[in-house]
Amino acid sequence: MKIKNFILILLTAFFCVMCNSPKKDKEQIISSEKVSKTDNDKHPVLTPADSLKMVNHSIEVKGDVENTLNLTVDSLKKMKVATLDDFKVVCQSGEVKKDNKVCKGVLLKDILEKAKIKQNGHKDRNFYIVARASDDYKATFSWSEIFNNPTGENTYILFEENGKPVKNGEMIAICKNDIKTGPRHVYWLKSIEVYKVK
Numbered sequence: 001m002k003i004k005n006f007i008l009i010l011l012t013a014f015f016c017v018m019c020n021s022p023k024k025d026k027e028q029i030i031s032s033e034k035v036s037k038t039d040n041d042k043h044p045v046l047t048p049a050d051s052l053k054m055v056n057h058s059i060e061v062k063g064d065v066e067n068t069l070n071l072t073v074d075s076l077k078k079m080k081v082a083t084l085d086d087f088k089v090v091c092q093s094g095e096v097k098k099d100n101k102v103c104k105g106v107l108l109k110d111i112l113e114k115a116k117i118k119q120n121g122h123k124d125r126n127f128y129i130v131a132r133a134s135d136d137y138k139a140t141f142s143w144s145e146i147f148n149n150p151t152g153e154n155t156y157i158l159f160e161e162n163g164k165p166v167k168n169g170e171m172i173a174i175c176k177n178d179i180k181t182g183p184r185h186v187y188w189l190k191s192i193e194v195y196k197v198k
């Protein structure tokens, strides 16, 4: 009798496992299908010469700022440099594109404080900040995210990855606390633009 019960329990457990696993796979497929693929999603393959043309030796901080800045890796090194551990670049699709052990950079907040956003009184806070690359890839931040939210302590302009200068240009904008870090990882960085919401 006891052996029969034992076999019955084993069989039930086996069928439960069998029924549950394909369900999980289906859920995963559905969630990755939510991101529709268009031609715009494809990365053009550039020749080494063409990708060199995308490199900027300085980034321009401009727009609604009192001081327009031209920042090089050397000028970033003179600012307050932070070290980031274990920074992963994850695409919107979920694919891990980079897995850095250690990176060095400067807070975007410190750069914007140096440039001084032109604010007209303390209620004038509706600004957006665009990090733009040479290929016109861009990421957008808001004044509130940078100056009144923990995101401000997690948004950097990087110049070093794993002890070496960054690849794909000299500086990269990143936001460490984004869920998927790929979208606001801007390489070939060319400018940081501050605009007031009209």
Ligand SMILES: Nc1nc2c(c(=O)[nH]1)N[C@H]1C(S)=C(S)[C@@H](COP(=O)(O)O)O[C@H]1N2
Pocket: 043, 089, 090, 091, 092, 097, 133, 134, 135, 137, 182, 183, 185, 186, 187, 188, 189
């Ligand atoms: N300048 C620039 N930055 C970019 C992109 C781009 O096309 N151009 N692609 C983004 C995307 S979609 C991802 S997932 C990450 C990593 O992209 P990679 O696979 O080209 O390294 O960088 C982001 N930064």
Ligand SMILES: [Mo]
Pocket: 090, 091, 092, 093, 182, 183
């Ligand atoms: Mo991506």
